[in-house]
Amino acid sequence: MSEGNKNAAQRSIVYCRARITKDEPLRYISHLDYASLMQRAIRRAKIPAAYSEGFNPHMKMSFASALSVGVTSDAEYMDLELSEMMAEDEIAECLRPALPNGVRLLGLRIMKGKPKALMALTDEAGYEILVPLRGAFPEAQAAIGAFNAAKECMYLRKTPKKTREIEVRQYICGEIQAEAAENDLLCIRMAIRITPGGSVKPQEILTLLCEKFGLPVRAETALIHRCGLFCGGKELLSAGEVKP
Amino acid sequence: MVSLTPDLLQAVTKPARYTGNEWNSSGKRHEDVSCTFAFSMPDVYEVGMSNLGLKILYEILNRRVDTAAERVYAPWVDMEAEMRARSLPLFSLETRTPVREFDFLGFSLQYEMIYTNVLNMLDLAGISLWASERGEDETFVVGGGPCVYNVEPVADFFDLFVIGEGEEVLGELVSLFVAWKKEGRPGGRKEFLRRAAGISGIYVPSLYVPCYDVEGNFCGMERLDEAAPAVVYKRVIRDMDEAETMEQPVVPYIDIVHDRIMLELFRGCSRGCRFCQAGMAYRPVRERSKERLRSLARKMADATGYDEMSLTSLSSADYSCLDGLVDDLMEDFAGEQVSFSLPSLRIDSFSIGLADRMQQVRKSGLTFAPEAGTQRMRDVINKGVTEENLMRAVSAAFEKGWKSVKLYFMLGLPTETDEDIIGIAKLAKKVVDRYQEIKGKRGAKVTISVSCFVPKAFTPFQWAPQDSLAEFERKQRLLKDNIRDRSIQFNYHDARVSRLEGVLARGDRRLSKVVFEAWKRGAKFDGWSDQFHEEYWLDAFEALGVVPEYYNGRERGQEERFPWEHTSPGVSRAFLWTERERSRRGELTPDCRRGRCTGCAVCPTLDVRVIDREAGK
Ligand code: SF4
Numbered sequence: 001m002s003e004g005n006k007n008a009a010q011r012s013i014v015y016c017r018a019r020i021t022k023d024e025p026l027r028y029i030s031h032l033d034y035a036s037l038m039q040r041a042i043r044r045a046k047i048p049a050a051y052s053e054g055f056n057p058h059m060k061m062s063f064a065s066a067l068s069v070g071v072t073s074d075a076e077y078m079d080l081e082l083s084e085m086m087a088e089d090e091i092a093e094c095l096r097p098a099l100p101n102g103v104r105l106l107g108l109r110i111m112k113g114k115p116k117a118l119m120a121l122t123d124e125a126g127y128e129i130l131v132p133l134r135g136a137f138p139e140a141q142a143a144i145g146a147f148n149a150a151k152e153c154m155y156l157r158k159t160p161k162k163t164r165e166i167e168v169r170q171y172i173c174g175e176i177q178a179e180a181a182e183n184d185l186l187c188i189r190m191a192i193r194i195t196p197g198g199s200v201k202p203q204e205i206l207t208l209l210c211e212k213f214g215l216p217v218r219a220e221t222a223l224i225h226r227c228g229l230f231c232g233g234k235e236l237l238s239a240g241e242v243k244p
Numbered sequence: 245m246v247s248l249t250p251d252l253l254q255a256v257t258k259p260a261r262y263t264g265n266e267w268n269s270s271g272k273r274h275e276d277v278s279c280t281f282a283f284s285m286p287d288v289y290e291v292g293m294s295n296l297g298l299k300i301l302y303e304i305l306n307r308r309v310d311t312a313a314e315r316v317y318a319p320w321v322d323m324e325a326e327m328r329a330r331s332l333p334l335f336s337l338e339t340r341t342p343v344r345e346f347d348f349l350g351f352s353l354q355y356e357m358i359y360t361n362v363l364n365m366l367d368l369a370g371i372s373l374w375a376s377e378r379g380e381d382e383t384f385v386v387g388g389g390p391c392v393y394n395v396e397p398v399a400d401f402f403d404l405f406v407i408g409e410g411e412e413v414l415g416e417l418v419s420l421f422v423a424w425k426k427e428g429r430p431g432g433r434k435e436f437l438r439r440a441a442g443i444s445g446i447y448v449p450s451l452y453v454p455c456y457d458v459e460g461n462f463c464g465m466e467r468l469d470e471a472a473p474a475v476v477y478k479r480v481i482r483d484m485d486e487a488e489t490m491e492q493p494v495v496p497y498i499d500i501v502h503d504r505i506m507l508e509l510f511r512g513c514s515r516g517c518r519f520c521q522a523g524m525a526y527r528p529v530r531e532r533s534k535e536r537l538r539s540l541a542r543k544m545a546d547a548t549g550y551d552e553m554s555l556t557s558l559s560s561a562d563y564s565c566l567d568g569l570v571d572d573l574m575e576d577f578a579g580e581q582v583s584f585s586l587p588s589l590r591i592d593s594f595s596i597g598l599a600d601r602m603q604q605v606r607k608s609g610l611t612f613a614p615e616a617g618t619q620r621m622r623d624v625i626n627k628g629v630t631e632e633n634l635m636r637a638v639s640a641a642f643e644k645g646w647k648s649v650k651l652y653f654m655l656g657l658p659t660e661t662d663e664d665i666i667g668i669a670k671l672a673k674k675v676v677d678r679y680q681e682i683k684g685k686r687g688a689k690v691t692i693s694v695s696c697f698v699p700k701a702f703t704p705f706q707w708a709p710q711d712s713l714a715e716f717e718r719k720q721r722l723l724k725d726n727i728r729d730r731s732i733q734f735n736y737h738d739a740r741v742s743r744l745e746g747v748l749a750r751g752d753r754r755l756s757k758v759v760f761e762a763w764k765r766g767a768k769f770d771g772w773s774d775q776f777h778e779e780y781w782l783d784a785f786e787a788l789g790v791v792p793e794y795y796n797g798r799e800r801g802q803e804e805r806f807p808w809e810h811t812s813p814g815v816s817r818a819f820l821w822t823e824r825e826r827s828r829r830g831e832l833t834p835d836c837r838r839g840r841c842t843g844c845a846v847c848p849t850l851d852v853r854v855i856d857r858e859a860g861k
Contacts, residue, residue: 028259029497037497040267040549043580051581059581070254098549220251222549 012051013050014082015111016091016172017118019237021243022073025102027223037100038078045098047091064195064229066237067224070200073226074106075126077118077236106179107237118154122194124173126228129188130181135216143213144188146177155208168208171200176200176209186217226235246335246342251595251762257324257860261289261500264315264337267495267545269304271338272312274345278422279311282336283384284318285354287771288363292317293494294502296556297389298352300490301410307488311418314338315494319368319419320359323776327368334369334625343369348384350406350414353391359398359770361762366401367378373405373760375450380432386417392478393525394701394808397748397755399449401513403433404440404543406447407811409479411487412759413445433577441471445479446541448472452673454753460805462752463783478525480852482512484532491540492547504552504585505544507537509569513558513852514836514844517615518626518827519657521700522558525813527846529837531856534565545582558845561590561598562837566857570598577635588613593627594680596640609691610641613652616660617667624659626823628744631671631737638675642682648689649675655719655736656697656711658827665719669726676731691733694723696742699796700749701808702815704823710746710796713739740778741770746796752807758784816845 022034029037039059042049051057060081066072068209092108099105133140147153153169173191180185192200202224231239254258274280283302285292292298292315314336319327327334333342342350349371351362363373366385372378375385382741387395388406391706396407406413408660417440431438441448444853451472452465467474481487493505496578510531512524532540540551557563575585589595594662599610614634622629638649653668672692679688684769685859696716699705711719716739727734748755761784769775785792800806802821808818826833836842837856 025265025699026497028253030260033260033497033499037267037495039551040495041513043549044546049294069259070250074419101265125511218251220254221249 004171013086014087015114016080016082017047017109017115017237018078018080018095018105019107020076020099021102021104021106022067022071022076023102023104024072026100027072028069030069031063034067034076035061035063038103041095041098041100041103043078044088047080047094048082048086050083062118063173066222068203069228071144071202071224071226074224075229077122077229079111079115079118083108086090088123088160104155109237118236118240121231121236121240122229123232124228124230125192125194125199125226126230127190127192128225128227129187129190129206129222130225131188131217131219131222133180133184133186134218134220136170137186139214139216140178141188143215144176144178145208146213147209147225152210153212155204157204166200167196168200169194172205176205178200184231246332246340248332248340252326252330252332255326257320258289258498262319262323263315263335264340266497267336267490269315269494269528269547270306270313272306274312274339274341277310277312278425279418280341280346280350281305281311281313281348281350281418282343283313283350283352284315284316284365284604285352285569286318286358286365287354287769288320289317289496290498290500291354293496293500295352295354296490296508297410299493299706301350301414302486302494303490303713304488304493305414305418308418308420310414310480313337314341316343316349316365318365318769319351322479324364324368333794334365337803340404344371344383346383348386349543350386351402352389353387353398354389354396355771356745357776359759359765360767360770362398362401363760364768374400376400378403378433380429382433384421384433384436390522390525392811393813394750395447395449395811396454396807398752398754398759400756401759403838404446404448405439405446405811406479407476408813409481410479411481413479416443417446422627434803438469439855441469441593441830445476449474449753451740452560452810454695458535461804463805465807465810474810476811477850478811479801480814480850481511482665482852483855484508484530485536489540491543494545495548495550500553501830503550504554505541505548505550506554506556507541509537509555509557509560509563509566511557512853513562514841515559515562515628516626516833516835518616518624518704518822518823519654519697519700521608521703524702524815524844527815527844528560528854529562529815530852531564531857534569534572534855537569538576541573542576545577545580546858550585551581552585554587556587557821559588559590560586561592561595563604564838564856566598569597574688578665589638591633593636593640596637596644597643600634600644607650609650609689610646611650611652614671614855615652616657616664617653617671618664620662620830621667623832624827625657626827626833627831628835634671635674635678638678638680642679644789647679648685650691650693651675653692653694654697655694656721657718658705658708661789662720662722665723666726667727668694668723669732672727673729676729688703688731689733690731692727693735693740694720695737696739698742698746698749701806702820704812704820704827706750706806706820707800707802707804707824710743712793712797713743738773738776741773741776744770744781745791747792749796750806750808754790757788758790761787814846816843816849819844 023155064077132209155168177189204221384403387402436446438583440446451469457463496826507802512526699708762781
């Protein structure tokens with residue numbers, strides 16, 4: 001069979017979704033760099049990834065939601081197109097030894113048909129922040145309580161290109177939780193809404209809590225961790241499947 | 245272990261420069277080994293990680309069970325400020341061990357303008373800057389890389405240098421160290437260095453004292469110990485197929501300068517360009533076999549997951565089996581989406597054809613180095629390329645769909661006239677016009693990148709004066725005024741940096757103090773235009789009463805003794821002088837690779853030979 005025919009015969013695309021982590025050793029890697037380290041891992045694992053056509057072929061892979069530099073995660077979701085069928089266990093078995101220290105494979109599924117884009121599915125993200133407390137815990141509780149009680153809360157978002165004021169309270173589902181953790185750490189939990197119109201980053205909320213509500217911590221000393229990504233309250237691994 | 249807190253890492257640009265843990269990086273426990281070796285290139289991570297030599301040595305040393313090799317690069321200025329503010333010492337990437345706890349710290353010296361970074365890194369590490377002041381238990385500071393062919397301006401900061409290719413000699417050095425340590429370090433630091441000087445290719449500067457005559461001219465090296473050879477010849481790998489090499493390069497997480505597999509086709513280049521130190525210093529040519537290259541390519545691709553491979557060498561298109569190799573590689577990697585590239589293109593249509601085949605449809609720019617604008621000037625520098633060669637090459641490129649071409653030139657070459665400079669502008673214009681002839685429309689983008697010539701040790705131009713700053717700047721203006729086509733973009737180098745490079749490239753040991761003083765005044769990252777401050781250097785020269793023109797501005801006599809001749813690549817002074825004379829007459833000297841030996845003396849002196857697979861040599 002010629003190369004062309006073979007490709008045509010095998011053009012039954014298989015969609016695979018994985019839940020992976022970005023652990024402490026990779027905390028300071030950017031989202032783009034995280035994507036390319038995964039591509040290299042998939043190549044090392046010799047998983048038959050599909051590539052785009054054209055001048056500059058790239059691996060057909062997409063992520064749910066970009067993660068900032070400095071944030072770790074137990075909930076990175078990745079869709080990968082395969083050019084050949086491969087069993088779930090087999091993919092996992094090949095992939096695991098090829099993953100660098102700092103990425104663990106938590107789950108993997110072959111999707112039924114072409115799933116909806118992860119990016120479009122994701123509507124909520126859960127975060128946990130650990131930050132050294134520089135005052136008394138009740139002081140922290142009061143600050144967070146005041147935020148929770150507020151109906152609106154304006155935040156000045158500065159990017160290299162422009163500065164713009166946004167209302168961020170709308171992006172917090174329910175209330176932000178706080179509890180005292182070991183070693184004088186404050187543990188903050190929040191669920192952030194991801195909407196087509198926009199969202200907010202946990203760092204931004206933390207900065208706001210410090211600057212406007214007097215939360216007694218230094219935002220730059222915080223360790224932020226993404227613990228979940230959801231679609232309508234459901235874990236993303238099985239969300240958005242389209243019936244074949 | 246040095247701890248890096250989140251607020252520190254959040255405060256600096258690209259924190260991943262400092263966090264290590266990359267795929268294929270090592271991380272042995274120091275308790276389990278007898279020797280620890282920190283490899284450094286004194287530049288930022290992205291530059292340092294792109295250095296092929298260090299990658300090879302890192303992997304080779306880590307194969308030894310008795311040795312842990314780690315990496316450390318220069319912290320960028322923001323990180324340095326944070327480290328100094330928090331009193332954090334310079335640390336290794338793998339285990340975050342303070343660098344001063346390593347047995348060895350090896351610097352790869354790629355270019356002179358990075359010398360102040362060596363001092364800065366030693367200072368950050370808490371290692372004594374001057375080798376003579378280092379205590380018994382301090383780290384041995386080792387230097388290597390192309391600058392060793394005149395390393396005197398920084399000799400006082402190093403305990404020893406590796407001259408030439410490091411693959412074999414570094415292991416010998418480590419074995420010597422381990423044995424000396426087992427014996428209970430007899431004779432201390434001094435005795436170890438004395439023993440090291442007995443290894444072929446190791447230069448221990450403290451065993452040599454430079455002598456100067458009454459006028460202050462260098463007149464020879466006095467040896468303090470019979471262990472120190474009169475001339476330390478470079479080490480050279482005889483057979484590139486047999487030599488140990490890299491198979492599992494470290495894969496960085498952030499984008500680095502050369503973020504791809506580097507497949508080294510051969511070492512050396514004997515085209516004999518008279519300005520080129522690499523061409524003289526890395527002789528003779530030694531090719532790898534096609535089979536060995538194929539197997540290395542496969543191993544490295546599997547071990548890294550890279551989808552890009554560069555076929556590197558000083559002039560890769562000269563590899564005798566290139567055509568076949570490219571065919572084989574494309575077949576071996578069919579369906580794996582690996583792209584191949586040639587970093588240096590020869591100026592001919594063969595190269596264009598190859599580039600076309602390799603790049604398939606991705607038409608990024610092509611780069612050529614005619615080096616000079618007129619035939620006369622190209623003959624002087626023995627660049628065996630004619631205008632016709634260039635026009636044919638660009639024609640082929642335009643026909644194949646390329647639009648942008650980058651051309652490298654030099655200003656200030658010996659015997660250069662204004663006509664030669666205007667010739668650069670004319671040549672660029674011809675390239676632009678050729679595009680229009682072929683395509684029937686305008687649309688070519690021609691970039692000319694013009695550097696300032698720096699005469700280097702161990703080249704036929706080692707006797708030559710360098711142009712003054714005013715002359716360089718006049719020439720840059722002259723060239724600029726002669727470029728009238730808007731499709732030509734003109735880039736040029738800062739002549740002040742090149743002048744300084746000219747001082748260091750042929751300086752003597754007295755310049756150690758200047759480097760030190762410049763660093764004390766704040767000089768670092770001198771090769772980065774936004775970090776370069778000429779005044780630090782000018783102040784340092786003045787404070788020490790050193791006249792830079794003595795080093796870069798005068799014609800040197802035929803008989804003058806040079807302070808670099810005791811660390812030699814093996815090329816003879818007589819050959820270099822003959823080449824200088826031939827250059828004056830515009831006579832070309834052919835490549836010895838497939839033709840006759842032209843008598844540079846490297847092969848007989850070092851007992852090596854040219855290995856060219858096609859010529860069956
Ligand atoms: S000694 Fe002769 S063959 Fe060997 S590199 Fe020199 S010129 Fe070439």
